[in-house]
Amino acid sequence: MSNIGDPKSAEFLARRDAARERIDRLTGADGGDAEDRQTWFRAVYREAGGDPAAVPWADLAPKKALVDWLARNPGNGASALDVACGLGDNAEALASAGYRTTAFDLAPEAIDWAKKRFPESTVDYQAADLFALPENWTDKFDLVHECYTLQALKDPMRHDAIGVLAGLVAPGGRLLMITRSRGEGSDAKGPPWPMMPSEWLRFTEHGLTLIDEDYYNVERPDRTIPHVMALFRKPE
Ligand SMILES: C[S@@+](CC[C@H](N)C(=O)[O-])C[C@H]1O[C@@H](n2cnc3c(N)ncnc32)[C@H](O)[C@@H]1O
Known part of the structure; x- marks a missing residue:
């Protein structure tokens, strides 16, 4: 189209x-x-x-929270992985901020579409399943960025995905997660299923340390949607 x-x-x-x-x-x-x-x-x-x-989640622009974070945290040539990149806007923002960026999505249709939208891109776009990633991606990326994927999965997939994502972060590297959030113990009528603090704290069970949590709202004409951006670090 x-x-x-x-x-x-x-x-x-x-x-x-x-x-x-x-x-x-x-x-x-x-x-x-x-x-x-x-x-x-x-x-x-x-x-x-x-x-x-x-494509209900396609904003055709990077998430503002990510863009603001990248303005304070430029890549300077560090490696980044954009998880489940969809049509590629967040991956392009990472690359523009100076990260050597790899981006993957389960759907080859999304990957082809992203490549078509950004023909001059430096991003390495790949079709891949989060639950069957290349072994040499373990401990590989200085920054792992995940936006709206965990909230689109229910347990046990969500639980398993958290372990996989933690494993991709290089020693000393960071993981940045952006998701809809909800209060501990409150109901989630999804999809998407907003995450509770105890769920993203599961990253700490996989060796990451929580270093920042930023709660904010996304305003829509008919509602306010609570979000969180959480940053974790893997020890050296
Ligand atoms: C809600 S969309 C979010 C897309 C993008 N991260 C964003 O912020 O707009 C979730 C994405 O996860 C991808 N996805 C779902 N399961 C996956 C899996 N097992 N491995 C890789 N990608 C997956 C979907 O194809 C979809 O593009």
Whole structure:
């Protein structure tokens, strides 16, 4: 689709609502097992037919919280991994901030789309499953950035993914997580399923230390969505 329109326009948002109704009916939309969920993510990208309005999480811009953090934490040639990169906006922000960036997503459809959107990119885009990553990625990246993937997974996948992500951080490196948040013990009606503090603190069970937590709200016309950006470090 060549004329996608302004992502904030009523016309774009109407296409998004229509797509949401369609994809909410697909197997795996409300959870299911790992295979159902993976099938659903791939179907969303495939059925979008090149229209980003039909990919509910595609903002077509990097997350503001990430951009603000990168302004204070430039890469200066350090390596970064963008986890489950979708259409690539956050990965491009990491690269623009001076990180040698690798980005992966389960869906080859998303990876092809990201490469098409950013033909001059220095990002190394790869199709890969979080639960079957190359062995030589263990302890490899100075910065691992994860945005909105954990909140899209339920336990046991969420629990397992936290262990995988922690393992990707190089000694002395950092992990930056951006997610919707909810109070400890409160209900989550997803997807997405906002995370509780005790869930992101599971990173500490995998050897990381929590060094910062920034709680903030994302305002929508009809609601306020609590978020957290949490930063962890792996000891040298
Ligand atoms: C809610 S989207 C977030 C995309 C992007 N990180 C962002 O901030 O816009 C979740 C992404 O996770 C990807 N994903 C889901 N399960 C995955 C897995 N097992 N391995 C890699 N990527 C996965 C989906 O294809 C989708 O692009």
